[in-house]
Amino acid sequence: MTYIVDENCIKCKTMDCVEVCPVDCFYEGENTLVIHPDECIDCGVCEPECPVDAIHPDSDDGMEKWVEMNRKYSEKNQAFVGFGKKFKLAKNNFNLSKNGSLKEAANNLYKIMRKIKKRNFKSIAIAQIPNIGLGRAINDRLIKASNK
Numbered sequence: 154m155t156y157i158v159d160e161n162c163i164k165c166k167t168m169d170c171v172e173v174c175p176v177d178c179f180y181e182g183e184n185t186l187v188i189h190p191d192e193c194i195d196c197g198v199c200e201p202e203c204p205v206d207a208i209h210p211d212s213d214d215g216m217e218k219w220v221e222m223n224r225k226y227s228e229k230n231q232a233f234v235g236f237g238k239k240f241k242l243a244k245n246n247f248n249l250s251k252n253g254s255l256k257e258a259a260n261n262l263y264k265i266m267r268k269i270k271k272r273n274f275k276s277i278a279i280a281q282i283p284n285i286g287l288g289r290a291i292n293d294r295l296i297k298a299s300n301k
């Protein structure tokens with residue numbers, strides 16, 4: 154058995170679910186977070202943390218399509234690189250600077266690119282960094298990496 158995330162998660166601003174997961178099995182999906190069905194250990198601690206009732210056990214009625222959706226996006230093997238407080242926590246998300254600092258982002262850039270390379274992601278999606286000052290150089294580097 155696994156827990157899964159449904160469409161209620163779209164545009165959620167809280168990630169309390171991710172914080173409590175003991176096995177780190179939340180991934181960034183298309184518009185929602187998703188749970189990897191093979192990594193979830195069925196502990197259920199995330200379910201009550203979700204403020205919009207988006208997390209359910211797959212044993213609930215009508216969950217088949219959501220299990221498929223969670224599997225599809227958790228296995229897509231795509232890394233997301235972002236910036237700032239609003240960028241979601243997830244196993245495949247890499248935040249250059251939670252504080253929204255371009256200096257910190259520049260300092261973290263190569264460390265994060267190394268982590269992404271090590272984990273062999275198929276592709277990288279980028280939430281654009283403010284394209285000013287140091288941000289221009291960071292965006293250039295990220296765009297080159299995402300095209301490889």
Ligand code: SF4
Binds near residue numbers: 162203206
């Ligand atoms: S708390 Fe609920 S709505 Fe928010 S990210 Fe987690 S699953 Fe989605």
Ligand code: SF4
Binds near residue numbers: 178179194196198200
């Ligand atoms: S049920 Fe447990 S293991 Fe599964 S996603 Fe929720 S917190 Fe993680």
